[in-house]
Amino acid sequence: MNIKKITNPLSLLLIFGILITACQSSENRQEGVETASQEATTYNEQYRPQFHFSPAKNWMNDPNGLVYHDGEYHLFYQYNPFGDTWGHMSWGHAVSDDLVHWEHLPVALEEENNVMIFSGSAVVDHNNTSGFGSADNPPMVAIYTGHHTDQELQDQRIAYSTDNGRSWTKYEGNPVLDEEMANFRDPKVIWHEGSQQWVMVVALPTEYKVRFYGSENLKEWNLLSEFGPSGATGGIWECPDLFELAVDGDSDQSKWVLQVDLNPGGPFGGSGSQYFVGEFDGKTFAQDPDTEGETRWVDYGKDFYAVQSYDNIPENNGRRIWISWMNNWQYAEQIPTSPWRSAMTIPRSLSLQTFDDGIHLVHQPVQELQQLRGEHHQFEQQEISGASDLLAEVSSNGNQLEVIASFSVDEADTVGFKVAQGTSEETVVAYDAVNGYLFVDRTNSGQTDFNENFAGVHKAPLKQVEGEVKLHIFIDRSSVEVFGNDGRVVITDRIFPSDGSDGISLFTTGGSAELQSLDIWQLNSSWN
Template sequence: MILVLLLVLLAAVPVVAQDVIIADFEGDSYSGWAIEGSAFGTRPARGESLGFLGYRGGGVANSFATSDEDVGSLTSAEFQIAQRYIVMLVGGGKQANGQRENQAAVELLVDGRAIRTATGDNSETLRWHSWDVAGLKGQSAQIRIFDNASGEWGHICVDHILQSESPRAGTGVWRIEEYRSSADYFQEPFRPGFHFTPELNWMNDPNGLTYFGGEYHLFYQHNPLGNVWGHMSWGHAVSKDMFHWEHLPIAMYEENGVMVYSGSCIIDHNNTSGFGTGDEPPMIAIYTGHSDERETQDIAYSNDRGRTWTKYGENPVIDLGKKDFRDPKVFWHPPSQKWCMVVSLAREKRLQFYASPDLKNWSLLSEFGPAGVRSKSNWECPDLFELPIENEPGHTRWVLEADMGNGAVAGGSGGEYFTGMFDGQTFRADSTDSKWVDYGRDFYAPVTYSNLPRDDGRRVWVGWMNNWSTALNPTYPWRSAMSVPRELSLRRIGDQLRLCQRPVASIESLRKEPMLISNMEIEDGDTTLSARGQQLDLMLVIDPGTARRFGVRVLKGDHEQTEIGYDMATESLSVDRTQSGNVKFHQDFSGKHAGPLGLDPNGQVRLRLLVDRCSVEVFGGEGETVLTDLIFPSASSDRIELFAEGGRATVVDGQVFQLDASMGPNANP
């Protein structure tokens, strides 16, 4: 009886057909697909090298072979429609229907005619699309993926095309709880070991750096919904030493169509704002509220050391009715006993200075600019701070830093600075000609810490380690890193006052036992060191001898290397990343970047290099010349090589430290 009943029940269960794969792009070629044009290359791309989210397996069909300008198509072999749905993952540009001449899409062809179409959504997150083809069962069809588009978002990415009896919905984005418990947590290719990165998704400018209650706070521009720019909110982390970071919940989200753009954070010790409710002073965030219509300056406050935030009910506190008015940096000015703000009119390339007694009511003081690089596209993310001049007791200067989205020294985005005086009302520059903050391509929007203890005496900043022109770098499931925190000083070099940057001393806690070098001669050629690794701190003093060029190559593999070189003829320090690994994900990525650096008083070159899997930060001399560059080498590229060209050089003194990780499950205590 039981057997009969079981057979009856089994007979009543509908048989659900298994999904049938049309294409998953996991092979080394587009076998079975007809290729036209150059957009899709000659074989599937690897999803991890593109920085896409939501793909399955490793391979994808991607029309960004070299740039958004490429056009072409892929057309499948004929197949018979056998199930109710055809489903697929699609990302890339969102194209309007009826604009085929400038469209990138995937379509279903029956008798050569397109009867279903899907496009991306201006996102590098692949989302499921489902076509109901129940009325077409039994007919022959083809899939065509094409890219006739050029310019921004002129590409498409497709993966996992299936026949199925069930439609699909949603995306393949990690949830934070799932990610933290996964074996992949902070173990992905290119994930830095001691630089701050978000756990998931997009990050850009550092925001609101402040020290309070024994914690260094790092807020940052963050998209909680994807691995591309958008939905700007403030991510949040805290640390005791600026290297071992604890990720906290998002501090402030985009709400009601208003994104939370960049800004600063202060500790209101005297409760001038009136927001404080307990024994400790409130933390106040001053940020730009961005909507489609305008940008305003808004404030929010916290009475629990930044764990929860309340946006001020009478925001905005400054509203000029302008679209490009952003990135306030606020600080207390003791001589005038008021809060001061520097903020940018980005498209006008002007900076404005405001003052307030209570952080709510602001008065315009003065303006600065246009100045510096005249060809820049915009001016944003300013900072203003006072520094002592080394070896000149009692003498100080103010430093005004601001960043441009394009036109910087190494191409793309970057920062410039001015020295001068600020009296609480007006900034008067020593010269309207600026100096470069960093000669590499990947240091942007640095901001200094506020509220460091008086007996600390340091001025420290952190920058976004990326470039707007090549920002979609090949990392997944996160994108972007922060620079190491850098201590700042001013030093007179020749007749110039130069900003010097040095890694903060707490990085030394990550060092392992060093390889020591003393008076090592480098003949014309190269010398491989016994030390190796992808997380390194190298300190070298090199006597040029008779060499024309000399330096060090790191992250070296059979066909990869990143070269840090010094050229005697031009007295310049350079980073060459043309052979550094994956340089083809963007046409502007590969290159060599250089900055001026003189010999020290002993006729030698002093170098400090920080290497962390996907980046090099190079500090020349006393830190007056800095180059920051991203790189994407293979995991096996870990050798170190010294080189000389045209003669013999000598490493007079050197230390090579491997560094422990400070982030993720492998972090040192």
């Protein structure tokens, strides 16, 4: 359009308005991330998590591109630079050297040319198979879904960085994988040593399947196999992950874990995450026969979705670590937070352990979180019956806590804690000994009326171990994460209590229980 030929004043005003809006949008896109480091000095709004990652402002969902490189853990994530609800999907970016303290960086991959940047993964191409870097400076390569806004099409694309993720170039040959499908997304790419190739696992959401592709250079992909349907199929499949873990810490015995999210169809409605245990030979994933017909949930809470594990963690570290989006699509855009919306779970390290009903995935909070521990309260060998005042001295500052407790259930029907407790609010975290499950009850946890699907009781089956139950709880202003019996089961839930609802207390119903040990730490903020 030639502005010089337009003489209508209203047309000129319209054109200049468009130009000004475009400039402001560009500025806002960067402001949402670049000013985050300044805003993090306060980071103290109501419901703002203090030791969970959250963007300084605007909308966030799935973690993407989790990769370790040159001393930094990279966290990319689905991000809307223009508002606090879903849209304009791009990759936000943050880095950390300890998984606890995060530095916000500018948006890494931006929506452009009618293509949103949907979820995906990242790898370090050590052998420079892609040719994007060199032997001395291997490139970091992001693999993501291109979601077309002008047609019903999703394809797989790549971008690369040779400066440790600070700047990115989208590959001129994109897309690298296009099956001409409307629903074909969320590529997780790993290097498979046995077959000496890159392997991509990508979701076919409406078919309840994942596909495996192989590549020598990250640019050209060949179909290897499919897996599914299996397990839970009550909603679309998304955000797969694939990794190998030792069984019971035995380096001579390992299994492969295929994790797949689904929405809806989670254990208590809406979003959920399931996993399969089996073998992977570089081409085909074979689920262990004794687990077929089962659904194994990664987390029994309402707010654990789109989990992804870190790639390229050094062998001397030896851990498989992952992070999940702490939200649920039933109410994700309605949670009462501002100027940001959504947070990530605490990072968790994974293992496979054998129990009497087979091999299960176990996750524990990463040890790096212990550096946030402050004031410590310790109790041992206390009988608990009914409502207890044992924790009165810590009940006035209970919205940033780590709690580790071991109970002998004895005569009690129920034993546990009331957290985020106020005059008329409480979140119950307890063990039901009669029915054998751990539960979180957030029906009276504070603000719950923003969506009819929010309030509820979320349960995880848990057996006592020699008459005892162990709870490891993290409370952070607007979240509760509960690890039962050293991570045998986990419940992750958001809560939105009123100011002043920060108490914590012990209780039993139906009889007494013995508190064997209890450690409570006030946790410092990771943002200051």
